[in-house]
Amino acid sequence: MAGKTIVLTGASDGIGRAAARALRQRGDEVVLVGRSAGKTAALAKELAADHHVADFARLSEVRDLAATLLDRHPAIDVLVNNAGAIMGSRTTTPEGHEATFQINHLAPFLLTTLLLPRLLTAGGTVVTTSSLLNTRARLDLDDLDAVRRYSGSRAYANSKLANILFTRELQRRHGEDGLAAASFHPGVVATNFSGGGDSAARLLYHTPLKRFLLTPEQGADTLVWLATSRPGADWAPGGHYEKRRPSAVHRLADDSGLARRLWERSQALVELA
Template sequence: MAITTTVITGATSGIGEATAFALARKDHALYLLVRNVQKSGELKQRISKETGNKNVHIVYCDLTDLTTVAAAADELRSKLFNVQVLINNAGGMFNHFALTKDGFETTFQLNHLGHFLLTKKLMPLLEKGQARIINVSSDLHRRGKPDFESINDPQKYSAMGAYGNSKLFNIYFTKSIAGRYASKGITSYALHPGVVKTNFNSKLTGGLKLMFSLATPFMITAEKGAETSVYLATAPKLEPKSGSYFVRKKPVKPAGIAQDETSRERLWNLSETMVAKFDV
């Protein structure tokens, strides 16, 4: 049986970790792109021990440092012939405005731009693998109201606003890939995993932490939260649904603003300009 090679970001915790375990059980060769190498060494051992799958590999990649993202993609290109599944899963929300060392607002770079660069740099492998690109979005994309001029403006920053925009960008990115790369055999899907008990709110403070804490008793497990990612990575015959947004393994209509082709194109062009120095 041919081995499926799968690249996942954010597998050291929560939904990404549960996704990695589930795909390891389905015999995928896993390339885990992580920023915490110590934590990932322990994770690799656990996956191998609990699933029997020894085909688990760690690649350093901090999505808030684009040089490491480009280096991770180069490392994969030097090691692999193709990739069949890319799961852009890592993400976060931040109380306070901060710029990354690349000069972009952190939520924007972690949740969107880092994955944009990674995906573009991996395109030769993804094309050879006729890959599925899966972007973990959120129902909070419905809070998105993108103002492309103010992404880097601390005066206009709110944690929820930046997060909602970034998750809307995940859907724009999904639809753009589906449109631009269909002729290359590449498909793309976005998803909402549910409201999931993970480390997501561990670094939040104040009202935001309280809001997420109050929701904790109603949250689903990481394993349940990973189900749609695993479904999209493994289900046969999904191609006609390329570009769709999935919730509980079913395509669902996203917010009206997610269909805005002008904003979608603007995001693509802006992102290309922002990563242009990495030669994508």
């Protein structure tokens, strides 16, 4: 049986790189998307895979990426929204959005929306990397860019709850069309995550404590499982998972009204409304 065509963002390092290798070993066609041109090209050469470079801090690059993917790939079976970041100091993107919120939520929202017709044609799956830290969110739809109140950890938690709300609203809107969506928590993984910023997360990811964390391969396991198994049989679409099991979510994750309003605000922010 022919493998799936899987578009994987955040593929040049960490759990993305581990997942790409695991998926390629299965015989799937993995389309790599990374921010680092050198790392992404090196992995693409290793895996004999197509690759693209895009910085999710620039929505123009996300739009260009979507156009290129649609041009090169007549079928897209799975989209894995795995790219992510955490900032310490508040920074803004060229579009004027708080960077953590844009990179972790608005960019994958835009990419998914632009690829949606191709995914629907395939009866495809959308997998989004979230975090257990979604449970610490204090999401304010009137201050999504954290202009009035900012902390790096809160911005990250808010973006991870947004990932789950997006997943559930995507499933509500398009589940009957054959699409399946899921989010997952990879665990606390020994990667270079946060290495380029000034977040306090560096204290965990870039000290000797790192040796106590999960390996990238362990963190990628649930991603690979969701991308390659059977929605509705092996896992429930719309769910949030960790270690291939349902995982804890913020009490607001089940608020369908909030999910709908976040979707509508996100459309407006990326100028898709």
